[in-house]
Amino acid sequence: MLPDPLQDHPVAAALDAHLPDAITGGHSEHGEPTLFVTPSRIVEACRFLKLEQDFIRLSAVTCVDWHPADPRFEVVYLLHSLSKNARLRLKCWVSEADPEIDSVTGVWRSANWYEREVFDLFGIRFRNHPDLRRILMPVDWEGHPLRKDYPVHGYKYSYPEE
Amino acid sequence: MRETISHTDTITAEAAEQTVAQPVAQPGSNRRMTLNMGPQHPSTHGVLRVVLELDGETILTAVPDIGFLHTGIEKECEVKTWQQVVTLTDRVDYLANLSNNLVYALAVEKLIGDIEIPPKAQWMRVMLAEFSRLNSHLVWLGTHALDIGAMTVFFYCFREREDIVRIFEMFSGQRMMTSYIRIGGLALEPPRGWQQVVGKFINAFPSKVDEYEELLDANPIWKRRTQGVGMAPLEDLLDLGVTGPMIRAAGVAWDARKSEPYSSYDKFDFDICTRTENDVFARYRVRLGEMRQSARIIKQALEGMPEGAWQADAPKIVLPEREKMKTQMEALIYHFKIVTEGFRVPAGEAYQTVESPRGEIGYYVVSNGTSKPYRVYMRTPSFGNLQALPALLEGRLLADSIAALGSMDFVLGDTDR
Structure with missing residues (x-):
């Protein structure tokens, strides 16, 4: 279902025609088109956008924690097309109970480190990721620091009265 | 590799020739070497560690290891x-x-x-x-x-x-x-x-x-x-x-x-x-x-x-001039609000x-x-x-x-x- 602000957007319309059940909503705040995609269709959607719509670059993958909402995590994909000079944002909601989503490393190799970063800092697991290890935090670190319920000072060095 | 190092101090022209004449190591043979470049290597311009797997002088795999400067x-x-x-x-x-x-x-x-x-x-x-x-x-x-x-x-x-x-x-x-x-x-x-x-x-x-x-x-x-x-x-x-x-x-x-x-x-x-x-x-x-x-x-x-x-x-976002802050009530209020609470976005x-x-x-x-x-x-x-x-x-x-x-x-x- 294509949302009203994106009815005329050619890329969104093409994606909707190709995968009718993939898009669940979207908006175009500040002139930046954003599509909400069903998590199970994210790889297909990305592959279509890369191969058919020329979004050859994946700028980044990141995540926003909307604790205590459910589903809690919003995984954000920032796409960029050089030939169209256009950017597109895809979003998938991932629940806290089962924080898993398919990896898009098969579509863009650059997703590798970005997904590792999201895994490291938010604890979201990417299925079929070739090398899902921590990247920024030490390998033996416990917890995922960018989650909203993780204290800014950390657990290890917190003072008792804090 | 250890053997080679122990011989380096007594290396002669003849020995050097022998080193060159050695056959190229086959993949999987014990001449493969893992080398840690960094995290304190000067040419990495920071603390980057690259784990290199070498066959002689050739790099087979390079795995960058980052995160040493992660400050949250x-x-x-x-x-x-x-x-x-x-x-x-x-x-x-x-x-x-x-x-x-x-x-x-x-x-x-x-x-x-609106700014x-x-x-x-x-x-x-x-x-x-x-x-x-x-x-x-x-x-x-x-x-x-x-x-x-x-x-x-x-x-x-x-x-x-x-x-x-x-x-x-x-x-x-x-x-x-x-x-x-x-x-x-x-x-x-x-x-x-x-x-x-x-x-x-x-x-x-x-x-x-x-x-x-x-x-x-x-x-x-x-x-x-x-x-x-x-x-x-x-x-x-x-x-x-x-x-x-x-x-x-x-x-x-x-x-x-x-x-x-x-x-x-x-x-x-x-x-x-x-x-x-x-x-x-x-x-x-x-x-x-x-x-x-x-x-x-x-x-x-x-x-x-x-x-x-x-x-x-944009008085609600930008700090007022010092002079205005001292003479105008609104400027003082905005200054106080911006400094203590910050503006809302x-x-x-x-x-x-x-x-x-x-x-x-x-x-x-x-x-x-x-x-x-x-x-x-x-x-x-x-x-x-x-x-x-x-x-x-x-x-x-x-x-x-x-x-x-x-x-x-x-x-x-x-x-x-």
Whole structure:
């Protein structure tokens, strides 16, 4: 279902025609088109956008924690097309109970480190990721620091009265 | 390997000949060696560790290990007010502070919506962002040449770099962590007489670039060590998320200053520098060309600098002048509110990109309507570029790895945040 602000957007319309059940909503705040995609269709959607719509670059993958909402995590994909000079944002909601989503490393190799970063800092697991290890935090670190319920000072060095 | 080392002190010409005559090791044989490059290797320009698997001098696999400089900047942004975060953006990339200030300010201004940045502030931002590009490229050229063995260039580059950090100090009071570009304009009024200082520097600068070029282009060692080294197919580079001068040295004329102009870059006349060779030498030529273009932009900014305000007319966001604060009640109230609580930014999200010296910086800023950012994601160019390191190193010689690594021009603080 294509949302009203994106009815005329050619890329969104093409994606909707190709995968009718993939898009669940979207908006175009500040002139930046954003599509909400069903998590199970994210790889297909990305592959279509890369191969058919020329979004050859994946700028980044990141995540926003909307604790205590459910589903809690919003995984954000920032796409960029050089030939169209256009950017597109895809979003998938991932629940806290089962924080898993398919990896898009098969579509863009650059997703590798970005997904590792999201895994490291938010604890979201990417299925079929070739090398899902921590990247920024030490390998033996416990917890995922960018989650909203993780204290800014950390657990290890917190003072008792804090 | 241990055996070889124990014999090195008594090596003779005969023994050396024998070493050469040894058969090339077969994959899987015990002559494979794992080498830790870093995290304190001087040529990694920070704390990067690369685990190299070697067969003799050939690199079989290279696995970068990052995170040694992770300081949790993104987490810390969430407990600072919107304006305080500017000081954190400085610390992401110590060579392009103003580009980071700029991208954050632009992203938040996009979220605020009804704020108009006066032309003088916009032009000033462009000029300072170009100075920070010069600063970064000069440090890169000096240290990269030093890595490869051309020592003299370092002193020449740092001579000009010193002038630039003095200019930063003149504007902001700080040589490196300037925090000069703020939400709503600039931090301080440009100092009196800045035109003379900038003018003197920028008139002399193009001849200095010629000097570097002369030093390096006529140097056969430099050429042999950079030409045909550190290459990877363009498709791989794009797929691995490489941006900036590296991708322009592979022939892609993509520059965010042209394709998505921000902060009145569309009013300036400059060219995108590209090369097609895609090797270390091409990256050096592209950066050299960018220095010339930056000098052109700064010159235009100097000559056409608009008059007028250097801060937006937005009393709820921009701190009032000291004099007004002492004499007007409203100004005092706004000052108190901004300093104690900070201003609120409407709920929403924005992604803003800026062409930094290293490539695409993108800040994805999410607000939930409070006086602190809900999430600040920093898409840093060094992180994106470093991911392509194995593509540049694998299958090549160990001795070339330093040249290839240096040509990527990453800053580890920028990678790890």
